Amino acid sequence: MATPSGAWPALASPIPTSTDMEPTEAIGVGERLFATTPSGRNYLSDFMHSQEPIDPDHDEDEADLTAEAAEDYRLSTTHMTGSLHELQEDAVIKDDKTQQEVAEVMQRSMEACQINPDTVSRLSSPRKRSSASPALSPELDTDDEDDDDDDDDFEDAQESLSPSQKRLESQSSSVPDPGIMNSPTWRQQRKHVFVLSESGKPIFSQHGDEDELASLMAVMQAMVSYVIDMGDVLKSMSAGGKQIAFLHKGPLILVAVTQGNESASQLAVQLTYVYHQILSILTLGQLTRIFERKPGFDLRKMLAGSERLIQSLVRAMDSDPSFMLSAVRVLPLAQAIRDDITKTVIQSCQKIKNLVFAIMIADNKLVALIRMKKYYIHPADLHLLLNLVNTTESFKHSEAWLPICLPKFDPSGFVHAHISYLSDDCQACLLMITAERDIFFEVSEAKGKIVEVMTKNNTLLPISESMTKSKETPADLDFPELRHFLYKSRSAAQFTSPIAATAYQDEKDADRLHGIYLEMQHQLHSPHRPLKLIYRGDSQENVLGWVTQTFELYAAFSPDATKATAIKTINAVLKWCKKEETSLFILNAPTF
Amino acid sequence: MSPPSDVKVVLLGTEYCGKSSLVERYLHDRFRGENCYQNTVGAAYGSKLFEINVNGSPRALIMGIWDTAGSERYQSMSRLYYRSARAAILCFDITCRESWAKVQFWKKEVQRHERLCRIYLCATKMDKLLAEDQADGTEGHAPAIEGAVVSRFAQESEAALFHTTRIGSSPTTNFVFHLNPPHFTFGMPLAARARARSLSTESGLCCEVVDTLHRALPVTKAGAHSDEEP
Known part of the structure; x- marks a missing residue:
């Protein structure tokens, strides 16, 4: 499928068609920060001892690929101009041949996921009615020079709408509003995150009921699978002032749409977090097995009750810089006190077998982290644990013992976590993570001992004090400017x-x-x-x-x-x- | 898990049927209200010390309570929590049919694996059946399960049956549910009992069953029943 050699500014990051690069490698800055060390060693302790290695070749590679990809841009027709609703129709512009192909694939995909084309065309209808010029004039990345050409191409494409496309449109004029997708509040949300299965079944939507968005998700699935059919991977688009990022991982498809400042790679990092959050609930093994057995499985059944974890994670990523920086906050404490706490934990836990990590958290900040030799905790896993603690009120009232998967540590299996707060006066939370599932009482006993020793050594109070003190503004720190x-x-x-x-x-x-x-x-x-x-x-x-x-x-x-x-x-x-x-x-x- | 507690009690049932609220009420005598609902992740452990009378001499016991998650995905792991339990409280929401179906599942499960474990049935949210208790003035729910069915099931499985409810909708009023140490009787205060009885005639539910958990403990069988509930 030959395409014009002009760059395609509508696609923020080019889709590499060459095999030189694994699709996941372009995942983005944050991910790169984690993944720069050789496999198995990319954990926190590496950060603690080494500089972040920067691969000097990486950028060059990527630049080459960009050129290559621009040559072989088979997704050239996806000159996205509208919001997601319009993706379906927008994907069908440009030359007739490609357009026909897209239409066919869409049709096939829709049939596969039992979506009536009417439903999809209904999605496109709102814009048809309110097709104000901004929606049509491509808002393009300034990085590229061929804006004018593209505009021309776009006009051409408009003229060459296929009969089938026109048929869809004519049908669409008579169907009623698709409900939630037409509601201004829904459309004006700064950001959306969607999760769906490979077969297009809705799993999660940040705003609105997934069931009502089933047809929209079917379109997303159709687009992803169309690009797969071409032997390629759909990663991102920019359209109508929005950034749209796709992440296809295992049996799941994750999509983020933003009107904000996130770049495509930052969105991809965020989607990876959402994916990891799902893994931490189910493990990769279970997730894969479920969909191998029943490709049409409604995963919401398995995630029931855990939507709040995904919701709060998605919300946190909108305001908490830790995700962008791929770093964690630390509760400020005098070194002597922190060392004392660490020593207490180590001594109290000596007899517990297979205790992998002991992590103390206060106020969403790290107080202490002790690990088993040879094992490291990845900041990404740490963020998931922080999210779990932040969103689970019941840890404050009773000791919890739960299976959890730390995707960077071991995506295929559960570890067991003992989670409890130190005391009513000291709202620090202690997580002890072990590979043994039958040792709750040993861990619980160790926790009791830790609290006892910390009370005796008077190290609980400094934690509480630091928690109050951390409400300081720059002016309090003597930087009034x-x-x-x-x-x-x-x-x-x-x-x-x-x-x-x-x-x-x-x-x-x-x-x-x-x-x-x-x-x-x-x-x-x-x-x-x-x-x-x-x-x-x-x-x-x-x-x-x-x-x-x-x-x-x-x-x-x-x-x-x-x-x-x-x-x-x-x-x-x-x-x-x-x-x-x-x-x-x-x-x-x-x-x- | 080899428990340092003397009696291991486990709560089983579908999600959102009130297990955590039950435990919360028992251990801390508080109720956080329906608006604070948060599903349990994995399982939560709580313990309570109580004294019983064994042949005239007091003896302290620790009761360890495992409040399990109702979500389906934790089902495969629940074995871990009911292993060597002496009492399993199978909870179901009186207004929710699925939760009743799950009780039958748990009964089989527990009986198959834990012969020593006694089964207790607990119908929760009974107040939902009473029109006057509805905060929004709506009619009371119809029970999703017939009282006769529940009683028969309880008899067949030799399980004591309890009904729990909450009087009024204000969070300051008490739950009718009580597990009173030292005998931690499952039962209801008298006032509520009267209401529940009137309820039971309508719904056909049996509310009179009162039992003591420590029947699960063979040692305490002799002395413990002396001061039963009225």
Whole structure:
């Protein structure tokens, strides 16, 4: 299928057709941070001892692929201009031959998942009625030069709509609204995350009832499988001012649609998190088995009750920078106290067999982490555990013993976690993770001992104190010029940030800042043109982003701050971080 | 798991039938309300110390309660929690037919694997049957399972049957459900009992069954029954 050699700006990241690169490798910056060390060693302790290795060849490879991919762009017809609803029809533009093919595949896929084409055409109808020009004028990535050409192509394509396409449209004019997808609130959501099975069955939708979105998900499934048929992988699109990312993992298809600042690779990282969240509930083995046995299985049955975990994860990713930075926050504690806590845990757990990790968390921050020799916990797994603790109220009242899968540790099996809070006065949560499922009482006893010793050594109080103290703003830290900052120690995969100044107390403002951070993170880690230092200003704030071998820093100032002030303040922040290093970060990696 | 507790009690039943609320009420005497519903992940463990009378001399016992997750995906793991349990409380929501079906499943499961385990049946959310208890003024639900069926099943499986409810809809009022130490009797306070009786004539449910959990413990059988519920 020959295609015009012009680049396809509508697709944010090209789909490599060459076999040189595994599809998963282009997953994005965050993932790359995790996956840079050789297999099996890419865990937290690596971060604790080594710099993040950066593969010098990687970027070049990717650039080559870009060129190659542009040549062989068989998805050239997907010049996306509307929202997802329009994808189906938009996929059917350009030359007749391709268009016919797409239409056929769509038809086939729809038949396969028992969707009446009418339903899908109904999806397209809203735009037909309100086809305001912005929806049609492609909003394109500025990276590419051939915008004009593309516009022409698009016009051509409009004219060459096939009869079958027209048939769909004529049918669509008489059918009623498709319900939720037409509701303005649903359409205006900043972000959507969908999960569906390979056969197109809805599993999860961030907004709205999945059942009502069945036809939309069928379209997503059709698109993914169409590209598979071409021997390719659909990764992302940009359309109608939206970024759409696809992730096809095992028997699941995950789709994210955003109007925000996330880049396609950042969305892919987020989707990987959602996928891991599902694995942590079911394990890869169980997930695969279910769909091998029954490809049409309704996975919601198995996830019942756990939707809240996915929901809260998706919500957290919209505001919590830990996912973007692939790092965890640490509860600031004097090193002597942290060491004492660590020692207490190690001594109390000596007799427990196969205890892999002991993790203490307070206020969504790491207090202590002890691991078994040879085993490492990946920040991605840690985020899932944090999410579980954050969303489960009952851990506060009783000891829990539950099977959980840590996908980066072992995607195919469960480990068992003992989860409980230390005491009513100290809201720190202790997770002890073991490979043995029958040793609840031993672990529970060890927990009792830990609390006893910590009470005796007076190490519970400092945790509570630090939890109250961590409500500090930059001004409290003596940086009045600063509104907010993020400092990540790259070797430790940990970061620190104060709570934002009053300028960002409002959710809308906080969202805007987070959006700027996301954008900057993408620019700093872009595989094509990574930047080292960014200073950007507008009427609302000046923001600086800076990445070096050892740290990654983002700082927000008021719009009238001068560059000189910014630089002076940043240097002071760096000095402060260095000085407080031992309390802000966990720099050793204690083992049992 | 070799328990340091003396009596292992396990709660089984479908999700959202009130197992955690039951335990919460028993251990901490509080009720967080339906709006706070959160499914249990895996299982939660709670324990309570109580004293019983063995041949005239008091003896302290620890009761370990396993509140299991009702979600289907944890079913394969539930063996872990009911292994060597002395009492299994099979809960079902009186307004939910599926939850009743599950009780039969659990009964078979427990009887097959744990011969020493006594079975207790617990019909929850009885207040939903009473029109005057509905916060929104709606009619009470119809019971999803006939009382006669439940009683027959209880007899066949030699299981004591209990009904739990919540009086009124304000969260400050008490649950009728009580497991009172030292005898942690499953039963109802008198006032509620009267209401429940009137309820039972309508729905045909038997509300009079009162039993003590520690029947599960052979040692305590002799002394424990002396001060039964009225």
